[in-house]
Amino acid sequence: MARLGIVKVRGERDVNTYVLSSGAGGEAVVIDPSAPPEKVLAQLKGLDERWIVATHGHPGHLAGKDALKAATGATTAMHMADAKAFLRSADR
Numbered sequence: 685m686a687r688l689g690i691v692k693v694r695g696e697r698d699v700n701t702y703v704l705s706s707g708a709g710g711e712a713v714v715i716d717p718s719a720p721p722e723k724v725l726a727q728l729k730g731l732d733e734r735w736i737v738a739t740h741g742h743p744g745h746l747a748g749k750d751a752l753k754a755a756t757g758a759t760t761a762m763h764m765a766d767a768k769a770f771l772r773s774a775d776r
């Protein structure tokens with residue numbers, strides 16, 4: 685049985701990003717993709733990143749999302765209420 689891996693990455697704006705994985709060579713989920721994305725990507729070496737999940741829509745929690753998605757092709761997810769607020773603010 686694979687061992688669950690949890691790594692905390694300290695991002696900008698005091699945001700903690702977590703990389704959960706199903707062990708070496710397994711699948712991974714990134715929770716709250718902060719910047720800089722390079723710091724998060726370094727923790728994803730050898731892993732198959734499947735999901736990028738934001739716990740809420742504050743900009744610091746999403747700062748590394750686009751770069752992470754471009755690098756890994758992972759699917760992004762957040763609660764609908766936060767997604768609506770985030771999209772509204774992005775249109776201004």
Ligand SMILES: [Zn+2]
Pocket residue numbers: 740742745
């Ligand atoms: Zn926040």
